Amino acid sequence: MIEITNVCKTYDTGNKALRNINISIEDGEFVFIIGRSGSGKSTLLKMLLKEVEPTSGKIVVNDMNLGKMPRRYVPKYRRRLGVVFQDFRLLKDKTVYENVAFAQRVIGASTRKMKERVPNMLQLVGLSAKYKYYPQQLSGGEQQRVAIARALINRPEVLLADEPTGNLDHDNAIEIMRLLDLINQKGTTVIVVTHSNELVNMMQKRVITMDRGCIISDEEGGFIHED
């Protein structure tokens, strides 16, 4: 469960990115966070990743108070999260298999475990046949699938996706959303930051809308009208 209570963030420049944010997300939920550029969505995501500290307020993720977490525990905390970015952030000199296995490698998993888990994960994202390919040999949608496989390989409790369809065409974007939905159905909490109203409407999930650092709406099965 994620509990964000009275969180504010003011950057050193004086920019107030978040103003008194209160959000509660249950285990296994699928939540969209939407809003214009500069509305504070990404700052919120960075706080969940413990990349940015709130100026005030409290964030608790699965009973862990992020504000009181010593720096040395951050890696362990992050292993319980999966993260997917708009630009995929794959390693170009590694194959699909190596990119996914990399996430296991850096946490010191055994080779046996890697050989067991990576093919399963590639199967889940539909890339079993392309495990020897390099990222530049794949389409954008396929690259994002690799990124999702990498995010999921360590079996995180929460998957954070920052504009995961931002660089994809319509069909690929829908495919990725279906994949995220499938992952959510398997029990992982999914939080997606997006600009795409069309995808949000299609998915019929909880939608939190932000504007200038504030939450302006929080609706189940949210539906957004195009401006």
Add this chain to the structure above:
Amino acid sequence: MRISTFWYCFKEGIKNICRNIWFSLASVATISACIFLFCLFFSIVANIQHVVDNVEGTIGITVFFDENLTEDEIKGIGAKIGQREEVSEIQFTSASEAWESMKNDYFSGHEELAEGFADDNPLAGSASYQVFLHDITTQDQVVAYLQQLEGVREVNYSNSAAAGLSSFNAVIGILSLVIIGVLLAVSVFLISNTINVAASFRKRENEIMRYIGATDYMIRAPFVVEGIIMGLMGAGIPLVGMYYLYMRSVGYLTTKFQILSRIFQFLPLSDIFPYMAVVAVLLGLGIGFFASFFTIRKHLKV
């Protein structure tokens, strides 16, 4: 640490070196130069010290006593001298032993010339002590002590060779420390620079590692491996060079300048190389480890 993780870090360290091969080579070359100079000075200082030790063992201070002193009185003073902590050994030569020695040295083959002195030792009153020191640099203070002793008539000592060599060795030691220190600083700077370049090449990878939950240690390891490998290469190259250079130089000097071997006994390679190798490897390892470890720290912040 798992063996697979170790090999992964090792492989990544090698990759880092290959990615910035010219920076890496420059770093290795500087460490090599630093360690080569260290080995060179180490050999020179060790050999000079070896000569000084030999000389210290053969050059002594000769102490003569007032002619009216009995042998027992002289031996009493000798016991006092022997108690000094600078003194390693004392040898007593009585007047009759001195005369016997002189006869052997100067009248050998013409013993009849010395027979005139049969009952009248011309060296009566020449009983002496030969005083040997632990460290030749303390000679002046021991001489000063001996000269003020009551009953001591004369103190003979050699002021030149050993003390001069000792001072020369000290100067060489200081000079080598300064040069090695400067090269050490340059080596650390170059390794640090190479690691910085490698870190910027791997910026994306490190960022992903951090998001995935890699520990600082895991992110740091390939860079530290890179530093250590460069340090070890920087130590290995001059050691191999020094091994052959020392063997050839000693061989050349002792055959071409045979006169040298009478006054200068070179240390055998087997006596000097193991110590030199251990220190050189530790030096290379230390430079590589610390330069990389502290440089990569600033790249770890999320």
